[in-house]
Amino acid sequence: MRPFALVLGGSLAISLLFLTLPVAAIFLDTSPAELWQSLGEEGALDALRLSLVCSTTSLALVVLFGTPSAWLLATRRFRGRALVITLVELPLVLPPAVAGIGLLAALGPQGVFGGAIGDRLVLTTAGVVCALTFVSAPFYMRQAQAAFEALDQTWLDASRTLGATEARTFARIAIPAAGPGLLAGIALAWGRALGEFGATLMFAGSFRGITQTVPLAIYERFGTDFTSALALSAVLVGVSAALLLSVKLLSGVGWLGGAAR
């Protein structure tokens, strides 16, 4: 075998081992019985329900506002466009703790806009949605913009020359054609929202049934009941994997291939 092929194969083997080992360990360390039992524990189902409700709500907001925004950024050239894109992507590189502090500083009771919002967000379920939306939106918008930019320009031109308005082209041509890319963005944003921990804890706190999502419930159990923390982690891995898989099936084509087109 050629040395370079060995380098490639070796690198993939190492990457794969490193990335799958912690996930595998979660399942090796939990018996199905423990997993089942942990779900029956007080607070576990509450946390799961809350995680699903909050992450889907934030995802809906992200898609609703993010799709037209991404279309604008993909199709228009204007002064300051690079700056706008950088600002949109900034939360991607922010540590969650910074996101939490920022949300408090902006929307907390003593924050810049705190007067208008009062304490309707902080320590509430709406606050959780707010934190999840902040951290996950750039994942979707970035992916959506790339998907729109990769569309074959001749299709869009054809639609326009046939007399379709931009709105119609956007809805009937661009969105379906960019579908796989948009779905990939949805999966990334959803996964990020499901796993959110730091910003949620700082901005929304941790209270069973109101603001304690699965990652917070896992952290609460970590100190006292490692087995139950592990089992709840396994559940979260299962939910996230199911999510990735269903999006992959939905997009109908190869996962990365679809996103890249």
Added chain:
Amino acid sequence: MRTISAVLAALLLALAGCGGSDDDTLTVSAAASLKKALTQYGGEFEDAKARFSFAGSDELAAQIRKGAKPDVFASANTKLPDELYKEGLVEKPVTFAGNRLVLAVLAEGSDVASLKDVERAGTTLAIGSESVPVGSYTRAVLAKLPESESSKILKNVRSEEPDVAGIVGKLTQGAVDAGFVYISDVRATDGKLKAIELPDTLQPTVAYGAAVVKGTEHEDAAKAFIDGLLDGDGKAALDAAGFEPPPAQ
């Protein structure tokens, strides 16, 4: 292939180097409420360079149970060090400080002036989660109140925080009206928060325990660090931060 192994070995060595256990750095896992006092003490400690990991005592104990090896474990209770001692993970613990649980509110503009006010509907409260010492002390206090009062207070809880730092943060940001923390936490905010003392009959015995973690490579420095907490710079730093002498047992 040889180059790959060399690169890999170098990478692994670099990673291992991040652990930093081969130098003379003393790693101290300590309760979040000890942050101010121990950071000051660490600057004065001469036997080694002290590095701290502050978090909820329960989280730190769980890390030690999972094989983490700090040199010193300092907890906001004596229960966790005692448990770890029985499990053979730390040397015999010592009790080095006491503290008082108080009700903390913003120093300015708070309309909570007594424990009674926290029962009022609409008042918001942050407490420690059940597993962290500050949370279990708080629950012990509430358990001494008549059910009619404690249930009203518990109804006002908006967040169960993993450590005192979280409670203090929620308080100083005005996210909640009141919270149960230690008197030393209130002093550490430099006047941003004020303490409402609890009646003596409700006050729990808050005792801090510390122990050398078994298998440490810095046993002498770790012992010296704990000795200093009992009598020396560490004790002075604890006093300055508002901690109390260890309660009689």
